[in-house]
Amino acid sequence: MRHLLSTHDLSRADAIRILDTAEEMSAVNDREVKKLPALRGRTVVNLFFEDSTRTRISFEAAAKRLSADVINFAAKGSSVSKGESLKDTAQTLEAIGADAVVIRHPASGAAQRLATTDWISAAVVNAGDGTHEHPTQALLDAFTLRRHWAKLAGTPSGGTDLAGAKVTIVGDVLHSRVARSNVWLLTTLGAQVTLVAPPTLLPIGVEHWPCTVAYDFDEAIDAKPDAIMMLRVQAERMNASYFPSTGEYSRRWGLGDERFARLAELGLADTVILHPGPMVRGLEISSTAADSARSQVLRQVANGVSVRMAVLYLLLSSGLYAQDATAAHAKESAS
Amino acid sequence: MTEPTRFLLSGASLYGERTADILVADGRIAEVGTGLDASGASVVDADGLVALPGLVDVHTHLREPGREDAETVETGTRAAALGGYTAVHAMANSNPVADTAGVVEQVQTLGRRAGWAEVRPVGAVTVGLAGEQLAELGAMADSAAAVRMFSDDGICVHDPVLMRRALEYVKAFDGVVAQHAQEPRLTAGAQMNEGIVSAVLGLPGWPAVAEESIIARDVLLAAHVGSRLHVCHVSTAGSVEIIRWAKARGIDVTAEVTPHHLWLTDELARTYNPVYKVNPPLRTDDDVQALRAALADGTIDVVGTDHAPHPSEHKECEWAQAAMGMTGLETALSVVQHTMVESGLMTWRDVARTMSEVPARIGRVADQGRPIAAGEPAHLTLVDPAARWTVDPAVQATKGRNSPFAGRELPGRVVATFYAGHPTVLDGALNTPHPAAESAGAR
């Protein structure tokens, strides 16, 4: 595998190798000098067609801690927004000598297009493509959950998976690349995933996914999940009749104070709360829940750097990750 | 230079049924029989070749005027000839839109000058394809182009009142409304078939119901006002059921399926390669099987290519940014042979019916789709069913490089195409346009 495009096609062994490597990177991040020489002389381009400061600085920190040269290319507002094509941009980056391109793009499949055409030969990391996937987000979520799960078991997290963990993902699944990447990855790692959403915000075809689907958040909480992952919801969705009002959405699918308190009533001392950020407090999550000891939000951010270091390291340190290079990502000729 | 006008097609298999010679002279079939006298005629060895009436496409995008970078009447009709076609219906979504007598006459003239096939302009139903006001359908019908098929193809005539009026109005000149059935609100931003694959890919879905609901409405409207309706590019199993029901009720509806919908499925979208992006989208294998069965049993009347060439930059991009459409003229017959003939669902006689005779009848093209018999116009296609070839868009006559069959090996090769007695294609390669082309009026 030369690229990280999705978790849908990520094997359990590859996922665990990334998470284990991220543990090693995390140890670096705990040191006073947070720097490794591993990617010295390599060039990583952050190619962002969407504003996402959080993700961009996470990748930037990851690449710099591996001593790579980093170029930030905010395509929004540049020649690209004046009509330059993705192909031309990619070929420009190829000419510059990019070794890896981290791409964030509003179009589903944009990362795969870069990886499977002959526009560019660099390793491609999908940093979020439309409503398709956001694999490094899922990996950092899995990393965070794995640490928590291993701690409860009293074992080191290295080499372990999420077998038996019950994870409930709540919110706008239809438009969420985070939800998709997490469903594939968490189930690959052995977790039991339940999706909770208004039926309008679940894709047609979701019944074929390897997870359970529920409409009632309270019942899902009564099922005693080990983790609850809240997804961001855009208030504008109500204008397209996905739900009647933000108030109704909050009452039925928000993690408000009452539902948060219910976790304690059920004796779920170890149930954690995740959110990919940025949070819309008061809509999908209350401040009480977001700022509680259950919240993993800041740990997720810190772990994000470790996971992205691991991904860049494994993709760019040739050999380490080449053993399962598959025909699935073989170049197709772009005539 | 004088070109020969007498041809003896020796030993052809008529409709794949019986072997005979065909003598072509002065634009007509002079004689059909065995052991015909070849004197004074150029002999075309048709041994092992199936002779069909020249193919007629009810659904072609020639792009001219306005998008000559994508295709011209010249390049599009060259592609048509190579695909075995002697007539194509040029869809109205050019720029300017073919919504006036002037534009349809211009397109027809371009076709006559090119001389590779008969170009039958399709008139827009509404002014500028805007779906608000009827175009001057009568003026287009009365023009030199004698338009009989009207369509806003690319866009659905979704306003039910406007659709009703169009259906009623074209009765005055034996016209037909060819509907691109797509409920616009249900398909806003749609990128591919809505289903298992779109859920995984995170691409906005184009649900089958958006096609089926319009077809259901339109067959009821056609019944109510007693008009003739043609449904473009049927793509779902549900649409087939509705059309089957309508025909059983005696409603005057015809339907078309594209070659790509007879074969390809939405699984191909997993590549995110926009060469597989088309409207209506590729559906599921269940839909493909239903469409094949419907074409075989006559529920779907014709194969229409929906040949839709695009400049490469409109496909070498992200899926969502890419244009919808596929080329099809040069692969249609081979795809039909593969999906329908070699699967045992249809005979070559059925191919003649669905790719020539009925398309000509729907478009009211008087001298196309005729029997292979003495006295008939000599529009003929000779196909070698035993040939195998690999699709290479770079060597096709169309300007479009967007063939979804690129790299696939297909059966069947068009060896010769006779348009009004003249070989536009010989030995599988372009020959010359009809000699009457220069003076316009290759009839």
Ligand SMILES: [Zn+2]
């Ligand atoms: Zn159409």
